[in-house]
Amino acid sequence: MGAIAAGLQVCRERIARACAETGRDPAAVTLLAVSKTFPAEAVREAWQTGQHAFGESYLQEALAKQDALADLAIEWHFIGPLQSNKTRPIGERFAWVHGVDRLKIAQRLAEARPAGMPALNVCIQVNVSGEASKHGVAPGEALALAREVAGLPGLKLRGFMAIPRETDDTAEQRTQFDRLRALLEQAAGLGLDTLSMGMSGDLEAAIMEGATIVRVGSAIFGRRSRVAAG
Ligand SMILES: *Cc1c(COP(=O)(O)O)cnc(C)c1O
Numbered sequence: 156m157g158a159i160a161a162g163l164q165v166c167r168e169r170i171a172r173a174c175a176e177t178g179r180d181p182a183a184v185t186l187l188a189v190s191k192t193f194p195a196e197a198v199r200e201a202w203q204t205g206q207h208a209f210g211e212s213y214l215q216e217a218l219a220k221q222d223a224l225a226d227l228a229i230e231w232h233f234i235g236p237l238q239s240n241k242t243r244p245i246g247e248r249f250a251w252v253h254g255v256d257r258l259k260i261a262q263r264l265a266e267a268r269p270a271g272m273p274a275l276n277v278c279i280q281v282n283v284s285g286e287a288s289k290h291g292v293a294p295g296e297a298l299a300l301a302r303e304v305a306g307l308p309g310l311k312l313r314g315f316m317a318i319p320r321e322t323d324d325t326a327e328q329r330t331q332f333d334r335l336r337a338l339l340e341q342a343a344g345l346g347l348d349t350l351s352m353g354m355s356g357d358l359e360a361a362i363m364e365g366a367t368i369v370r371v372g373s374a375i376f377g378r379r380s381r382v383a384a385g
Contacts, residue, residue, distance in 0.1 A: 159200045162375040163188070166358075170369065173362040184362055187232055187351075189372030191216065192379045195223035201375065202227050210234040210253075210370050214241050221248060234316075234370060236290050243267045246309075251276040253316040253351050253370075256292045261304045268309035276313045278351050279304060283334040284320035291317065297338050305345050314339055314349030314367070321356070328357045332364035339365070 156164070166186060174181040189210040190198045198209055198220060207228070211217035212235030221231060232251040237260045245252060246267025255261050255277045268275045279301055282291030292300050297315065305312040315338050319331035332352050339350055353361025355374035362369065373379060 160204045163204050163206055166371050166374055173359040177363050185368045187368050187370045188375050189370050193376045195220045197376055253278045254280045256280045256290055258303050261307055265307040265309040274311035277310050278314050278316040280316045283317045283331045294334055298341055301342050314347040316351035325360050328360035329364055332361050336365045
């Protein structure tokens with residue numbers, strides 16, 4: 156078995172174990188393979204093991220990979236920071252966008268989404284750690300933004316996403332993920348179903364707090380030589 160297939164198997168086992176411990180159905184947790192900085196061939200290798208959803212953070216790199224892998228029916232997720240001048244290709248070429256943190260970006264994505272395509276699935280990124288370096292709307296403003304984004308044509312608001320403060324302390328990981336879960340509960344009237352949270356180092360804590368999408372890169376593909384933007 157190749158290294159990528161082995162990494163995927165280990166991740167799937169980690170997800171299954173965390174679900175078993177909390178009495179959750181593993182089918183309710185989607186593994187998003189984060190392939191940023193890795194070549195198209197690595198994505199193809201992962202695809203061959205049955206992995207069909209991939210996340211990318213850098214637009215030019217993502218578009219090149221999409222072109223190289225056009226023969227595969229990949230579900231592409233854009234998980235990087237969003238800039239107004241890049242919303243058109245993102246609105247046209249992805250199935251999901253996880254990092255929406257202002258209304259203007261959501262409006263531009265809605266305008267960019269071609270009429271013939273299914274609605275673009277979006278999550279609102281919330282800055283659950285309050286770190287100045289992090290993208291995301293403040294938790295106290297997330298519900299108001301969610302209500303506005305939910306009304307935009309061409310988009311389907313699915314839920315919330317977070318990149319918490321990195322820590323090895325499971326209790327602190329869970330406290331941060333719990334903030335996102337609380338928001339999903341408060342947004343009950345909006346019909347949301349997604350908590351995009353948990354990465355290579357903290358996916359178990361995220362699953363215990365209700366994650367429905369875990370975004371995993373290095374545990375599948377290996378160490379990145381480039382630093383991730385987030
Ligand atoms: C890079 C990245 C990930 C994956 O991180 P790993 O620690 O490699 O699993 C997940 N989410 C976002 C938003 C990222 O930028």
